[in-house]
Amino acid sequence: MDKPFVYVTRRLPEEQLSSLKELADIEMWEKEDEPCPRDVLLEKAKTADGLLTMLSDRIDAELLQRAPRLQAVANLAVGFDNIDVEAAKKQGVICCNTPDVLTESTADLTFALLLAAARRIIEASDWIKQGNWTGWGPLLLAGADVHHKTIGIVGMGSIGRAVARRAKGFGMNILYHNRSRNPEAEIELGAAYTSFDELLGQADFVVCLTPLTEETKHLFNRSAFQKMKQSAVFINVSRGQVVDEQDLYHALVENEIAGAGLDVFAEEPISKEHPLAKLPQVTALPHIGSASRETREAMMRLCAENIALVLSGKPAKTEI
Numbered sequence: 001m002d003k004p005f006v007y008v009t010r011r012l013p014e015e016q017l018s019s020l021k022e023l024a025d026i027e028m029w030e031k032e033d034e035p036c037p038r039d040v041l042l043e044k045a046k047t048a049d050g051l052l053t054m055l056s057d058r059i060d061a062e063l064l065q066r067a068p069r070l071q072a073v074a075n076l077a078v079g080f081d082n083i084d085v086e087a088a089k090k091q092g093v094i095c096c097n098t099p100d101v102l103t104e105s106t107a108d109l110t111f112a113l114l115l116a117a118a119r120r121i122i123e124a125s126d127w128i129k130q131g132n133w134t135g136w137g138p139l140l141l142a143g144a145d146v147h148h149k150t151i152g153i154v155g156m157g158s159i160g161r162a163v164a165r166r167a168k169g170f171g172m173n174i175l176y177h178n179r180s181r182n183p184e185a186e187i188e189l190g191a192a193y194t195s196f197d198e199l200l201g202q203a204d205f206v207v208c209l210t211p212l213t214e215e216t217k218h219l220f221n222r223s224a225f226q227k228m229k230q231s232a233v234f235i236n237v238s239r240g241q242v243v244d245e246q247d248l249y250h251a252l253v254e255n256e257i258a259g260a261g262l263d264v265f266a267e268e269p270i271s272k273e274h275p276l277a278k279l280p281q282v283t284a285l286p287h288i289g290s291a292s293r294e295t296r297e298a299m300m301r302l303c304a305e306n307i308a309l310v311l312s313g314k315p316a317k318t319e320i
């Protein structure tokens with residue numbers, strides 16, 4: 001009997017897919033840093049029993065309809081706004097993501113971005129490399145303190161809690177807003193639940209970690225930025241579309257808020273001509289929230305295991 005066929009939409013290190021190798025014939029898109037073209041993905045989906053996908057692949061009704069054999073989609077991300085999970089469920093396709101394995105690495109990056117934006121770390125490093133350092137100055141590249149300030153976390157899931165633990169170590173006052181209250185964060189970390197508006201009004205650092213859904217699309221818009229302190233720094237490590245980027249740009253150039261640290265953008269990748277990338281008060285990163293070598297490899301292994309489990313008729317480890 002033919003082995004099941006699994007298509008992987010980026011070139012990944014083969015050793016990370018070992019749990020799947022015996023069981024399935026694996027084919028990968030040849031490039032590591034370029035997405036698999038839509039027409040190739042649609043073609044491969046026709047005969048695929050499993051798909052190992054990236055957040056840049058759209059797994060929608062059109063694709064699912066053309067994939068009669070498909071049993072499992074494992075997305076190399078905790079976010080899954082690129083997948084029509086309802087349509088997949090109707091067709092009996094199991095969808096999986098990669099929670100937990102990336103929690104601490106993503107929290108590290110979130111806090112690093114917050115520190116970098118507050119203390120102008122990237123700007124300062126670029127400034128030296130451009131040959132600008134001629135002497136020490138009392139207010140040279142002076143940024144804002146982080147310790148003992150107020151952090152407002154929007155989206156208190158496991159990454160939110162991991163960010164709050166780091167904030168606690170910096171002596172920060174922790175506010176959060178979430179669909180439901182999180183007793184663990186309140187008891188262990190002393191985080192205080194507030195309304196969205198209260199959080200915006202009080203936080204020195206507003207950190208967006210909420211998933212992209214119909215409800216959260218453009219949650220951070222003109223009216224939200226206007227409620228923030230003029231000295232506030234906005235950090236986004238969730239999804240770009242949670243923010244109205246034009247409104248964010250406006251808030252920054254009109255000095256309604258002081259700065260932003262952005263790991264994600266509405267349309268990725270962005271070029272250096274993107275209006276937000278041109279602002280000195282924006283620290284921009286290329287969606288590297290979970291990108292440590294160890295974590296990305298753990299995510300790959302989890303995706304491979306999930307597909308192997310589903311193809312063997314067993315429950316996936318992390319079904320969405």
Ligand code: DGY
Binds near residue numbers: 102
């Ligand atoms: C995720 O896992 O959703 C992240 O955005 C990937 O870095």
